[in-house]
Amino acid sequence: MKTSNARCLAADLESKMLEQEIQLIIEIDDLLARALDGDRSAVGAIAVGLGDLLLEEAEGVLGRDHAHEATDVRQEFYVSLLEGVHVRPAYGRAISWMCGVVRAIARKYRADRDWDWDLDDGLDEWP
Numbered sequence: 001m002k003t004s005n006a007r008c009l010a011a012d013l014e015s016k017m018l019e020q021e022i023q024l025i026i027e028i029d030d031l032l033a034r035a036l037d038g039d040r041s042a043v044g045a046i047a048v049g050l051g052d053l054l055l056e057e058a059e060g061v062l063g064r065d066h067a068h069e070a071t072d073v074r075q076e077f078y079v080s081l082l083e084g085v086h087v088r089p090a091y092g093r094a095i096s097w098m099c100g101v102v103r104a105i106a107r108k109y110r111a112d113r114d115w116d117w118d119l120d121d122g123l124d125e126w127p
Contacts, residue, residue: 025093032094035081043081050098057099061106069113073106080105 028050034042054077058070077098080086089097 025095029094032098033088036084036086036088038082038084040082043078046081046098047078050095053095054098054102057102058106061103062110066110069109070106073102073109076105076109077102 031042031045031049035046051074054074055070058073059067062069062073080101086101
């Protein structure tokens with residue numbers, strides 16, 4: 001009897017946690033929509049709530065040697081939201097969309113810099 005009650009409580013807890021996760025995802029989607037409409041407080045909430053995740057995305061693209069530049073990439077993303085550069089995603093969830101945009105900014109950031117990626121080592125020695 002006690003095992004049955006424990007299973008029931010565990011299932012109820014799991015269901016409530018899932019509902020909370022779904023609600024959080026919906027709230028983040030709404031937050032992005034507000035940010036894209038120029039709501040500065042929504043951009044601030046994204047910065048506070050998702051800043052670490054967005055920073056990790058930028059660091060992943062920039063690589064270990066240039067990870068310190070990731071804060072500039074993340075800041076560029078926030079500015080792009082404030083400037084209305086982006087249009088609302090047609091489908092998908094806000095978190096994946098934001099991570100994708102940050103990765104794209106990081107790739108452009110990396111390409112625009114003349115960093116030594118050790119790709120040309122020894123080329124001067126070729127005949």
